[in-house]
Amino acid sequence: MGLDVIEEKNLNDAISYALEYPRVVLTEAKPLAPNGATLPDFAFGLYVGYISGVFFDGFLRRNKRFLNEEEMHGFHSVLFNRTPEIWLKIKAYLQLK
16 A cells, blocks of 8 residues: 555655755765765765655654554655656756766
């Protein structure tokens, strides 16, 4: 079953916000990137962490519980489908080709 329509919308809203305001997520990417990590990969990790944190916190507040296995699958499915869009935003913000 995955996420219900409202929770899927909430997740897409969190992703859209992060994509609309990349500075919120990526401001510290360059100074915090560990040695040996590529900047885009580190930035992608920051994005996924930000989106996950915002969504999971909101889900817990709204539902007073954590996601079950089906809902977690739905979360990953939505995130996976929006991954190309996230990568494009990261590359544009970091001015990479």
